[in-house]
Amino acid sequence: MGKGRLEAFSDGVxxxxxxxxxxxxxxxxxxxxxxxxxxxxxxxxxxxxFVYVGIYWNNHHHLLQACxxxxxxxxxxxxxxxxxxxxFPFATGWMGENEFxxxxxxxxxxxxxxxxxxxxxxxQAIIRAQGDxxxxxxxxxxxxxxxxSPLLYVASIAIAFWQPAxxxxxxxxxxxIWLIPDRRxxxxxxxxxx
Numbered sequence: 001m002g003k004g005r006l007e008a009f010s011d012g013v014x015x016x017x018x019x020x021x022x023x024x025x026x027x028x029x030x031x032x033x034x035x036x037x038x039x040x041x042x043x044x045x046x047x048x049x050f051v052y053v054g055i056y057w058n059n060h061h062h063l064l065q066a067c068x069x070x071x072x073x074x075x076x077x078x079x080x081x082x083x084x085x086x087x088f089p090f091a092t093g094w095m096g097e098n099e100f101x102x103x104x105x106x107x108x109x110x111x112x113x114x115x116x117x118x119x120x121x122x123x124q125a126i127i128r129a130q131g132d133x134x135x136x137x138x139x140x141x142x143x144x145x146x147x148x149s150p151l152l153y154v155a156s157i158a159i160a161f162w163q164p165a166x167x168x169x170x171x172x173x174x175x176x177i178w179l180i181p182d183r184r185x186x187x188x189x190x191x192x193x194x
Contacts, residue, residue, distance in 0.1 A: 002069075002070065003064050003067050003068075003069075003070050006064065006070055006074070006075065006078060007061075007064050010060060010064075010078060010082060011057070013082045013085070013086065014053060014056070014057045014060075014082075014085065017053055017085055017086060017088055017089060018050065018053055020089040021046055021049055021050065021053075021088065021089045021092055021093075022046065024042070024046070024089060024092070024093045024096075025039065025042055025043065025046060026039075041095075041096045041097075041098075041099040041100060042093070042096035042097060043096070044096065045092045045093075045095045045096030045100070045108075046092060046096065048092075048171065048172065048175060049088050049089075049091075049092040051175050051179065052088065052112065052115075052175055053085065053088060055175065055178045055179065056081075056085060056115065056119070059119070059178070060081075060119075062185040062186065063122065063123065063126060063136065063185070065185060065186075066126065066130070066134070066135040066136040066139060066185050066188070067126050067129070067130065067136070068130060069129060069130070070129070071125070071128075071129040073125040073128065073129065074122070074125045074126055074129055076125075077118070077121050077122040077124075077125040077126075078122055080118045080121060080122070081115065081118040081119055081121075081122050083118070084111060084114045084115035084118050085115055087111045088111065088115075091104070091107055091108040091111040092108070094107065094108075095107070095108045100164050100165070100168055101164060102160050102161050102162075102164050103160075103161075105156075105160040105164045105167050105168060106156075106157045106160035106161060106167070108171070109153050109156040109157040109160060109167060109170075109171060110153075110157055112153050112156075112171065112174070113150055113153035113154060113157065116146075116149050116150050116153060117150065119146075120146060123136065123140065123146075135185070135188050136185065138188050139184040139185040139187070139188040140184060140185075141184065145177055145178060148174075148177070149174050149177070149178070152170050152171075152173065152174050153170075153171075153174065155170055156168075156170040156171050156174075
């Protein structure tokens with residue numbers, strides 16, 4: 001099976017996720033800037049989640065560039081990732097509506113952790129399907145970002161019960177780490193094409 005259907009389906013699901021998140025922000029009744037104040041936490045949680053979804057979309061695109069054939073394991077691993085990403089709107093809305101309270105923040109961190117684990121599972125499924133000379137295997141190398149992120153998510157989940165603001169700061173740090181596009185796959189692909 002080619003990867004075109006997988007890419008198209010994933011892009012569609014990710015676009016729907018972003019749409020659902022923005023639709024959760026209700027328009028305030030009033031014409032003054034102060035009328036927006038109750039939406040501050042909802043907006044901030046939306047921005048953070050939008051950045052995370054954008055990071056996943058970008059890295060998913062690069063991941064599939066390194067994929068030459070799609071196996072059943074890749075299809076199921078991709079669906080597993082999309083499942084956790086599809087929970088972003090719920091976790092985002094609950095955290096924003098409750099002004100970053102402890103339990104909603106911990107749940108948000110848990111959803112991010114599970115999405116990160118699902119992404120690693122998808123990476124490994126692609127590497128197994130492509131064989132020992134996998135472009136992706138060569139590209140990811142030591143993957144310090146991939147190892148550090150789950151640790152920060154776990155720390156964020158634990159800290160959320162005592163210091164939700166610190167937990168949020170950790171989640172922002174992970175997003176900032178990944179905000180700089182990962183060019184490892186592009187570099188290896190350009191080497192292979194030369």
